[in-house]
Amino acid sequence: MKGLEKKKYWIWLSLIPNLGSKKKQKLLELYKSPETIYYLKKYELAMVKELGEKVIENLMDSKRKEAVEKHIEYMDKNEIDIISIYDNEYPSILKEIYDPPISLYCKGDVTVLKQPGMGIVGCREVSEYGKKATKYFSYHLAQKGNNIISGLAKGVDCYAHVGAICGQLESDPQKDKSGNCGKTIAIVGNGLDIIYPRENEGVAKKIIETGGAIVSEFPIGTKPEKMNFPARNRIISGMSKGILVVEAKEKSGTLITVDYALEQGRDVFVVPGNINSIHSVGTNRLIQQGAKLVMNYTEIC
Secondary structure: OHHHHHHHHHHHHOOOOOOOHHHHHHHHHHHHOOHHHHHHOHHHHHOOOOHHHHHHHHHHHHHHHHHHHHHHHHHHHHHEEEEEEEOOOHHHHHHHHHOOOOEEEEEEOOHHHHOOEEEEEEOOOHHHHHHHHHHHHHHHHOOOOOOOEEEOOOOOHHHHHHHHOOOOOOOOOOOOOEEEEEEEEOOOOOOOOOOOHHHHHHHHHHHOOOOOEEEEOOOOOOOOOHHHHHHHHHHHHHOOOOOEEEEOOOOOOHHHHHHHHHHOEEEEEEOOOOOOHHHHHHHHHHHHHHHHHHHHHOOOO
């Protein structure tokens, strides 16, 4: 609890609605710490022209200041930490992107955040081919020392996490007997008090048990709303050396992650798909546009 008390101002800053990462960066440039921002007067905040009246009202709201202690209590009970962009545990590769999150909520081993990572993404309605390909690449890349980074969603995301932890779910017929687990990081679009979708609760538990982490920039109580996922996607690519796309439809949220990866200067690798499958239209088009086609994990390593 004492450790979280020292971080309470970061928790408070994360609770402010309509205050994006760029505006938070501006405030921190001016005032250096969230504690200083916490005690600013309304007229002082009004001098920051980027904020606007509504955001200033949110910053001054006493109810949000009172809510911090409840967050600290929940986080302490459920072993959830928060790391700021100033902390040593914050992944340096993520600081390179245009709008890095100012703070990250973490459950699990935060030391994995600074280790080399490879993002694996794809569609939710994954085919049997996609499942096998995802687990193949995830397993072998993890065994080569890459943390597998994905979004804990249905489909490719789930199988990316499962492959990294050697398929150690009881329901998985391909579970690895060796116990030689890789590590995986799930970046989610909601607060860490929620596992979404609920069917992936077993996967989330295994991620933590095998030394991985579940991460979110969103505070406790944030629901998995559609608008949160593009922001989540920029962190997946931002924490990764490269992105592997397994299956994606023509219009897919996966392609948002690819766009972020390209903007951030990350490599994009693509597993080719069946030309007759709607799940492969997006991936095959990425190959046409210049993404690197891969058929073996060694082509990425």
